[in-house]
Amino acid sequence: MIFKKLFVHPKYPENLARLFQLAYNLWWTWDFKAMNLFYRIDPRLFREVNHNPVRFLLSLPREKIEALSNDKGFLFELEEVGQRFEEYLKYVTALEGENGRQYGFGQNDVIAYFLMEFGLHESIPIYGGGLGVLAGDFLKSASDMGVPVVGLGLLYKFGYFTQRVNINGEQEEVLLEFENHLIPIKELYAPNGELAHIIVKILGEEVEVKLWQVEVGKVRLILLGLSFERRPLCFCHHLEVEEADEREGAFLPSGPGYYKGLHRVHYPYPGDGRQ
Numbered sequence: 001m002i003f004k005k006l007f008v009h010p011k012y013p014e015n016l017a018r019l020f021q022l023a024y025n026l027w028w029t030w031d032f033k034a035m036n037l038f039y040r041i042d043p044r045l046f047r048e049v050n051h052n053p054v055r056f057l058l059s060l061p062r063e064k065i066e067a068l069s070n071d072k073g074f075l076f077e078l079e080e081v082g083q084r085f086e087e088y089l090k091y092v093t094a095l096e097g098e099n100g101r102q103y104g105f106g107q108n109d110v111i112a113y114f115l116m117e118f119g120l121h122e123s124i125p126i127y128g129g130g131l132g133v134l135a136g137d138f139l140k141s142a143s144d145m146g147v148p149v150v151g152l153g154l155l156y157k158f159g160y161f162t163q164r165v166n167i168n169g170e171q172e173e174v175l176l177e178f179e180n181h182l183i184p185i186k187e188l189y190a191p192n193g194e195l196a197h198i199i200v201k202i203l204g205e206e207v208e209v210k211l212w213q214v215e216v217g218k219v220r221l222i223l224l225g226l227s228f229e230r231r232p233l234c235f236c237h238h239l240e241v242e243e244a245d246e247r248e249g250a251f252l253p254s255g256p257g258y259y260k261g262l263h264r265v266h267y268p269y270p271g272d273g274r275q
Contacts, residue, residue, distance in 0.1 A: 010058060013069035018082040023053035024184050025215040027085060029121050030140055034081050041068065052123035055182045089218060093146030111149045113138065118153050118221055120214065123183050126156050126223070136216075143217030152261055155180070155212050155225035185212045185223065198224075198260040211261055222261050 012019070019037075028034035038046050038053055042064065049055045068074055095105060118124075118139065119132035127133065135151070142149040158177055166172050188196040188211040196211040214221040 010065075012057075012065060015075060016065070016069055016078070018078055019057055020054075022081065022085060023057055024186060025085070025217065026120050026140075026184060027088060027143070027215075027217045028053065031081075031084065031088075033077075033084065037077060037081050040074065040077070050122055052183060054184050055123075058182065093144075096146035096148075105148060109148055111142075111147065113149055113151045115151065115153055118151055118214075120216060120221070121184070124185065124214065125178065126153065139216045139219055139221060143219045146218065149219050151216075151219070151221035153221060153223050155185070155223035157225075180212065180225075185214050187211075188213050188222070200260065209261075224261055 022028050022034055022037070028038070038051075038056060041056075042060070045059060046056050049059060113135070115131075115135045117127040117132035117135065119127035119129075119134075119136040120139065121136075127136065139149065139151050141147075164172050164174060190196045198209050198211065199206050200209055201207070209224045212223040212225055214223065
C-alpha cells in the first residue's frame with residue numbers, strides 16, 4: 001500500500017489574494033507596514049506560528065477569513081501595502097537597467113552567491129548564526145540596491161537544532177522537521193511544466209535533487225533539496241552534522257549542484273555561450 005501526502009490549499013476571497021502574494025515574498029520582513037498587516041489580523045496566532053505568514057494564513061478559521069473580506073478598514077490597508085510592494089518591485093535603482101551599464105553590469109549579467117546557509121527569517125530555519133544572517137542581509141540589500149544577485153543554498157529537512165532545558169536542568173538539542181509547503185518557499189518548475197530538478201553525483205552515486213525558490217524582494221534564493229530519503233546521502237537533513245559521510249555528502253554536491261541549479265533556472269553557463 002502506497003501513502004502520499006496531499007496538500008489542500010484553502011480558498012480565499014479574491015479581495016484577499018494579495019495576502020498570499022505578500023506572504024511568499026520576504027520583502028514584508030523589512031517593511032513595517034507589511035509586517036503590521038499580519039499582526040493586525042491576529043497577533044496571538046501570528047506569534048504562535050513563529051511569525052510564519054504562510055502557516056498563519058492557512059491556520060485562520062473560515063469565520064475570520066470572511067470577516068476580513070468584509071472589513072473595509074483592513075482591505076484599505078491591504079491595498080495600500082500591496083501598492084507599496086508593487087512600486088518597490090517596479091522601482092529602477094541606479095544599478096538596474098541602463099543605469100547599471102556605468103557600473104559594468106550588462107543586461108543579462110548575474111552575480112551567483114553560493115553559501116551553505118542563509119538567514120532570511122525565522123520561519124525558514126536553514127541558518128545557524130551570524131554567517132547565515134549576514135548572507136540573508138546581503139540578499140535583502142541586493143534587492144534594495146537592484147544588484148543582479150541570485151543566491152544558491154541547501155534546503156535542510158530539519159534545519160538548525162532547537163535548544164531546550166529538560167526537567168533535570170540539562171540542555172537538549174531538538175530537531176524539528178518543517179513542512180516545505182507551510183513556509184515561504186515555492187517549488188520550481190521547468191518550461192515543460194514538470195518540477196525542476198538536477199542530477200548530481202554524491203559519493204559515486206547519481207542523486208536527483210529538487211529545486212526550490214525563495215523570493216527576497218527583487219532577488220531570489222534557489223535551494224537544493226533531496227527528492228527522497230537516502231542514507232548516507234541525506235546531505236539536506238541537518239545544517240550542522242558530526243558524521244563525516246554526511247559532511248562530505250553536503251560539501252561535495254554543493255558546488256556542482258549550485259552550478260547546475262543556475263543553468264536549470266535559465267542562467268547561462270559563463271564562457272561557453274550555452275543557454
